[in-house]
Amino acid sequence: AQKITQTQPGMFVQEKEAVTLDCTYDTSDPSYGLFWYKQPSSGEMIFLIYQGSYDQQNATEGRYSLNFQKARKSANLVISASQLGDSAMYFCAMREPWMDSSYKLIFGSGTRLLVRP
Amino acid sequence: DTAVSQTPKYLVTQMGNDKSIKCEQNLGHDTMYWYKQDSKKFLKIMFSYNNKELIINETVPNRFSPKSPDKAHLNLHINSLELGDSAVYFCASSQGVAGGGETQYFGPGTRLLVL
Numbered sequence: 001a002q003k004i005t006q007t008q009p010g011m012f013v014q015e016k017e018a019v020t021l022d023c024t025y026d027t028s029d030p031s032y033g034l035f036w037y038k039q040p041s042s043g044e045m046i047f048l049i050y051q052g053s054y055d056q057q058n059a060t061e062g063r064y065s066l067n068f069q070k071a072r073k074s075a076n077l078v079i080s081a082s083q084l085g086d087s088a089m090y091f092c093a094m095r096e097p098w099m100d101s102s103y104k105l106i107f108g109s110g111t112r113l114l115v116r117p
Numbered sequence: 118d119t120a121v122s123q124t125p126k127y128l129v130t131q132m133g134n135d136k137s138i139k140c141e142q143n144l145g146h147d148t149m150y151w152y153k154q155d156s157k158k159f160l161k162i163m164f165s166y167n168n169k170e171l172i173i174n175e176t177v178p179n180r181f182s183p184k185s186p187d188k189a190h191l192n193l194h195i196n197s198l199e200l201g202d203s204a205v206y207f208c209a210s211s212q213g214v215a216g217g218g219e220t221q222y223f224g225p226g227t228r229l230l231v232l
Contacts, residue, residue, distance in 0.1 A: 045223035101213035102165035102172040
């Protein structure tokens, strides 16, 4: 069965510094996708970044980058130049195999990030 | 111009009641989903619909019944509400196509509290 593990329940980072949130995954399917979502205290789920298993380069979106290490089965999120607004819960998720134009997202348990001024 | 919207945002009700949560997306996506987030923040899929057809149906009590009147709407009806149904329910949608169209975009969530 597919599995996502986030081992850091909580983290602190100083404003303007970079931070890495860890995510490891387990799957036997050669085709998969990895996602990161942000959930601020207001509760909504905000899509941040996506990495496909066949993508040659690590995904980047503004201050977010995904450090994809396929052999290690890790997909860590790197946030550069942290801002106070980055304080939130961050979820790593993996796409299960497609089922006729749908797929399940399997989520990790989340990491709560607090940015200190 | 909200992409995925849900109503209501908050729902407080008594045990045994029946309630519905509505979801609408204006992204032109073909596939919509319902997820449940429990009190420990764990997120799990419940259902998915593609173009009004039920595709994914997880092990969910049959008190939960999704309905999709058209591909832009997916509603969730819950009968005989129980205390354990208290959670945040998220609607999401995706294009339903691999290679760039697979990102799921979530609604703001509906916080259900059963007393």
